[in-house]
Amino acid sequence: MNLAFPLLLLFLSASSFADQDILLLSRPLIADRAQNVARDDDADDLLIRCTSWRVAGEANNLAPWQTVPPECGSYVREYMTGKGYRYDLEIAAREAAAFARSVLLAGDGKDAWVFDVDETLLSNLQYYADHGFGLELFDSHEFDKWVEKAVAPAIQSSLQLYHQVLDLGFKAILLTGRSEAHRDITIDNLISVGFRDWEKLILRGPSDRGKSAKIYKSERRSVIVADGYRIHGNSGDQWSDLVGSEIGHRSFKLPNPMYYIP
Amino acid sequence: MNLAFPLLLLFLSASSFADQDILLLSRPLIADRAQNVARDDDADDLLIRCTSWRVAGEANNLAPWQTVPPECGSYVREYMTGKGYRYDLEIAAREAAAFARSVLLAGDGKDAWVFDVDETLLSNLQYYADHGFGLELFDSHEFDKWVEKAVAPAIQSSLQLYHQVLDLGFKAILLTGRSEAHRDITIDNLISVGFRDWEKLILRGPSDRGKSAKIYKSERRSVIVADGYRIHGNSGDQWSDLVGSEIGHRSFKLPNPMYYIP
Known part of the structure; x- marks a missing residue:
């Protein structure tokens, strides 16, 4: 005051x-x-x-929601563009790195860390700044045009974590709600901002249409585990990245008050 | 500023x-x-x-911690005694009530809602106010003396939720980390502040000694489910109340920045 x-x-x-x-x-x-x-x-x-x-x-208490409550529009804008969002990203990465260092790796190439992509490795903040920081209803057509520009910057704390877990010997598995149609453009974007050497990049295929993110990601993690990987860590900005089956030993919820994906 | x-x-x-x-x-x-x-x-x-x-x-990102970081002592005190804690309790109860109303109950007496007790139904804020709001290391001997007074007030938003879920036809199952030795005093405290008609009150028995809360509560929930109950909702202030096995359809994490129970 x-x-x-x-x-x-x-x-x-x-x-x-x-x-x-x-x-x-x-x-x-x-x-x-x-x-x-x-x-x-x-x-x-x-x-x-x-x-x-x-x-x-952030505590996964909210029922599915479609847009930021109108009265919190300015609050979310200030949070996203101020220190709050940055510090929240940093503490999530710091805790994840501390956990990663504590894991005893088998060293057989099957120690895995799963990363979501949007708002986890790549930031679409510029897109959301142009669309009310979550006040507008999500428009997949408009968002696809943004994705196809392949200019999303890295979330710096996540880029650092990514390299830390690779250096520790984990395999990075990227599991995204983006569609197979965007595979090449996503690879271009990821590489251009410093991500490299992932073990797998998993995108939604034709058979995943209509599935919730929770189901799609659970199914894909089950295949990862069936292939012999141990999921030690799992980083995502949506609870649908982190719940369901084969959720890994530790989950790290990155902040996101702009949108909700079931 | x-x-x-x-x-x-x-x-x-x-x-x-x-x-x-x-x-x-x-x-x-x-x-x-x-x-x-x-x-x-x-x-x-x-x-x-x-x-x-x-x-x-609140997002379950922190590694196990023992006390509030010293530099955040004043912050936690102000949060706990101000509007922040109250509003966070209220939104958790409101979202839980909205979910409860959306559940189609079978009506066979097996639709259950699991509640933790301390910092979920009963408030020990007075005890923690006298012990630095989480700045002091937890002292089970001192805390037992407080429990034995049986004067913990109800968390009002939780009391309201409790009666709402009972009225909707759910069975309330109370699952607490308190010991069997405190059964009578806990019942006295709960009843004196307005809780009633629970289906079960489950406390730690001799065979639960040394188990983490996560393991103890998972095991007890498995018995609840084996007894034919469907756990629709689960309310607790610790992530160890809400993770593990048989976690229920929806979890509601009540706020608690004062202590962490693994």
Whole structure:
């Protein structure tokens, strides 16, 4: 709550500045102050409420949702473009790296770490900045045009984690909700921003159409495990990346208050 | 960031108040202002960092931890005693109630909702207020003395949810890490604050000694399911309440930045 302006007016009202332009107000100062304080209290309350909504999403408490609640639009924009989002990404990567270092690898080439792609390795923040940071209903046609530009930057903390787990000897398996039709463009994008040497890049094929992400990803992880891999870590920004079957020993939920994929 | 004081000083420095007591400062105003702004920036940064730590816990990203990070002690105290904790409890209960209403019950007396007890139905906030809100290492001897007083209040949003799920026809199954030795005192406490008509109250028996909460609760849920119950909802403040086997159709993670139980 920033009281600078009303406090200042109260002080100046008794000063030699009393006749200056700054005090040419149409309402009594006391009323103004009360109104400003009330507005600040409302803003504080909204901030806490929108934080609660965001945290409920991160804790997987929210029922499926389609758009950011309108009253939290500014909150989400400020969170995504400020330190909050960056720090949340960084702590998820830091905890994942600490866990990765603690794993005793068998060293047979079957120690795996599963990564989602969008909002996990690659950032589509620029696209969402142009579409209300989650206030607009998701438009797959518009989003496909963005994907096809192949210009999504790496999430820096994830890029660092990615190289750390490779260096430790894990195999990186990329499991994305993007379609096989976007395989080449996705590879171009990933390589151009520094990702390399993945063991597999799994995209949605024709037989996955209509499946929820939770089912599609569970099925594909089951095949990964049937192929002899041990999934030690699993990183994703959606709970549908992290629940279901063969979820791995540890999951790391990257922040995302902009959209929900079931 | 509250700029009231430095801004005020900057304005007044050019005013007719220049020789008054308020401006008898030992250092130049500009330096003072820079220092105050830096202090505000540091406080803002710490707030965002401690929020990140708390959210990482709620998202189950944190490795096992023993105490609140010392630099986040004040943050956790303010969160627990302010609106943040209350709103987070309320949204968890609201989402749980919405899910409960959406369930098609079989009506055979086997539709179950599992509740943890401490920090889920009953609040030990008074105990933790006297022990640093999670800054102190957990002391089971001291905590037992508190439990034996049987004065823990109900978490109001949970009490409401509890009655809502009972009214909808669910059977409430209480599954707690408390020991069998505390059965009577726990029943007294629960009843005195408004909980009633549970189907089962399951506490740790002698054979559960040394088991992690995750293992103990998974084993007990497996027995519940073997007895023919369908676990539709599961409410708990620890991830060890909500992961493992037979986790139910939906889980609801109540907030708790004060302690971690594996």
